[in-house]
Amino acid sequence: MRDGRTTKELIDRTALALFAEKGVKETTIRDIAETAGIAEGTMYRHYSGKEELAWRLFVENYTALGEALATEERRFATARDKIRAMVHYFCKAFTEDPDRFVYLFFTRHDHMLRLHPRQPNPYLVFRRVIRQAMNRGEIPKGDPDVATSMVLGVVLQVIDSRLLGGRIKRSIASLADDIAEGCWKAVA
Amino acid sequence: MRDGRTTKELIDRTALALFAEKGVKETTIRDIAETAGIAEGTMYRHYSGKEELAWRLFVENYTALGEALATEERRFATARDKIRAMVHYFCKAFTEDPDRFVYLFFTRHDHMLRLHPRQPNPYLVFRRVIRQAMNRGEIPKGDPDVATSMVLGVVLQVIDSRLLGGRIKRSIASLADDIAEGCWKAVA
DNA sequence: GGGATTAATGTGAGCGTTCACTCATTTACT
């Protein structure tokens, strides 16, 4: 028998790129099949439908990003260093695989409710670091969810503006330090 | 002849609510007509199609919000007060008309490129205030677009988290002061 | 005043297209 794994990976890569470029709803199965150079029916050998494809792509990349952030964070001791490391990782992840990042960024609302609240994910990792920092007195006490949202807001909106209408010209990588500083100041 | 303006307003309100709830692509003309209690063809008396309806709803509400923010901002002298006033207005606007706010928030990417860069809009108002503050030495000099994105990120992500999976429980109105403080600290 | 005229507004069945998905058949590998 043939090895379907390489085909599946081809579908994943192609779908991720198209989903990131045009959005899920605007991407048709024909689009994916044509771009990947496969037949339309082939996708259904690997996923039950478009919805499952979108969900799998989301949840796998989202939890992987969460795990990577957790690994990164553990290398440092202080909240400030942890946040800086996570922000740098975010920026690196965006630079190295914009498709993955853009897809996660723009579809998180559609999948959020279905996400298991215990599964590692970027939001929870940031939240844990911030909660710890509050308990240790590194940053003032307050609602950890509000603080987490503020920190993530700083990172994500800068990336968003960079993606959008050319408002920000510099590369995200070169802005990582400034972003990390803004994140820290917002909650410290 | 009959007065079509009331029908148009009914269409606008209904479409805005459905677009905010389900998204533009997921809302059909039949949905809007049924909910508004009118015939499908009626919408085409007032708009050339779904696309124009979505665009008009966006640009009118977006520029109106920009103008309101500018009016608010002018009532104060210092950057800190201006930003606090604008953040409070944002929070008030969200509380008073969540549909309008959610629609603008979730569709801005689709319409941004078509937006005239001189038309007043929330981003530009924040940016002008921040640029002024940099020139006056009220906040450290830097890329005004990066600073603007950080400030907007703090506001928008907190509202976003509140909208989403019940992470933030408190009302946005009651958080306005904390949000404004976070915005200011991020760039000051 | 009130019937006739006119034009804007409202209606909804129907059209053409697009799209996700199916399945009988073919291909490729062990």
Add this chain to the structure above:
DNA sequence: AGTAAATGAGTGAACGCTCACATTAATCCC
């Protein structure tokens, strides 16, 4: 030979939009 993978024409449903017709109210004319 046997089996999993791949194919792509076909299907039915959904959707945006059209258009011939109905309704409404302002204007005109006697």
